[in-house]
Amino acid sequence: MTxxxxxxxxxVVPNKKKLKLMKPTINNNNEDKKKLFSSHHHNNNKGGDMVLRKKLRLTKEQSAMLEHSFNQHTILNSAQKKSLAEQLNLKTRQIEVWFQNRRARTKLKQTEVEYELLKKRCQSLTDENRRLKKELQELTAIKTSPTTTTTVAMCSSCHNKLLHPN
Amino acid sequence: MTxxxxxxxxxVVPNKKKLKLMKPTINNNNEDKKKLFSSHHHNNNKGGDMVLRKKLRLTKEQSAMLEHSFNQHTILNSAQKKSLAEQLNLKTRQIEVWFQNRRARTKLKQTEVEYELLKKRCQSLTDENRRLKKELQELTAIKTSPTTTTTVAMCSSCHNKLLHPN
DNA sequence: TTATAATTTAATCCG
DNA sequence: CGGATTAAATTATT
Structure with missing residues (x-):
């Protein structure tokens, strides 16, 4: 399952005040061990198997542009990829990956929606079920009551005869 | 299932939906944020805003050890973190992150299970529902069907008399 | 401020 | 390409 x-x-029920207080994350790799790149596989790793990858952070403009393109075509051909890559100063591979992830996200949202629907359906089923059971019980009660059975045990003509014997 | x-x-349904996304405009203009050196803010920085991060690959031993620790305590205190970090030659930060992600994964599995349960429940509800409806219809049919009424319109004694008039 | 739960993200691997 | 993972980053909450 995805x-x-x-x-x-x-x-989180009530939404509280959000004070935002951006902490300027002065994050930086203070320690740059760059250069080590790839010590692919097997390693006497100082701190594990480092692959030294570059993590991209897209700018607002880049994200916007990508979104826009996505709205037009959720899948790109190589030409489009290259084109976008140039415009945004990104590698085509990165464009490619971004679109893959973007498609995945869309699908994920879909499943969420499905889940909500299932939940609602489950609820209404429960309700209807309860209703049906109640109704059924009432009917059964009528059917098995002595009044009913004796009433239909004698046909109307007999009944009349009984009341008015000629 | 919340x-x-x-x-x-x-x-009050706790709305789980993300009430996030406050996109305070204020927030971002400060591209002049952190990173004094990431001077480019509308940057055509080569390939976007690269942060040069190291991607960790855990060895089998490290993973095993982490798993084992996780089975004992899903949450670590700083001392334990440091201890583990030393043993595994990782930074405490990495241990920390690993545990965070590990907990997230556990929770994710849970939701998957819940989803499956919900699906099953929905199914059995549907089944029972159908059964109830059928039963109900039969009952109603007996009660109101013309067959029934005509049949009982004549009682058995009358019927006998009709066949064998004495 | 510290901690951590929750969410997001770019990237990787596999089929 | 889709799908699953992953480590890391980001956001929010306490």
Missing amino acids: GLSLALAGT | GLSLALAGT
Whole structure:
């Protein structure tokens, strides 16, 4: 199953004040061990198997552009990829990956929606079920009641005769 | 399963939906944010905003050890983190992140299981529902069908008399 | 401020 | 390409 990210665990009910206070994350690789790149496979790793990858952070403009392109075509051909790559100063591979991830995200959203629908359906089924059971019980009660059975045990003509014997 | 809302009560459904995304405009203009050196803000920086990060690949031993620790305590205190970090030759930060992600994975599995359960429940509800409807219809049919009424319109004694008039 | 839960993201691997 | 993973980053909450 795909990752249903269905955040069921929301548990956050009231939305509180959000004070934002951006902490300027002065994150930087203070320690740049760059240069080590690839020590592919097997390693007496200082700190594990480092692959030294570059993590991209897209700018607002790049994201916007990508989104826009995605809205037009969720899948690109190589020419389009190259074109976009040039415009955005990214590698075609990165464009490619971005679109893959973007498609995946779309699909994920879909599953979330499906889950919600299933939940609603389950609820209405439960309701209807309860209704049916109640109704059924009432009917059964009527059917098995002595009044009913004795009533239909004698036909109307007999009944009349009984009341008015000629 | 958190918010199965019963419509009856105006239950406060904890809305799990992400109420995030406050996109305070203010926030981002500060591209002049951090990184003094990431001077390019509308950058055509080569390939976007690269952050040069090292991607860790854990060895089998490291993973095994982490798993084992996780089975004992899903949450570590700083001391334990440091200890593990030393043993595995990782930074404490990495241990920390690993545990975070590990916990997230566990939760994800849970939601998957919940989804499956919900599906099953929905199915059995559907089944029972169908059964109830059928039963109900039969009962109603007996009660109101013309066959029944005509049949009982004449009682057995009358019927006998009709066949064998004495 | 620290900690951590939750979410997002770019990237990788596999089929 | 889709799907699953992953480590890391980001956001929000306490």
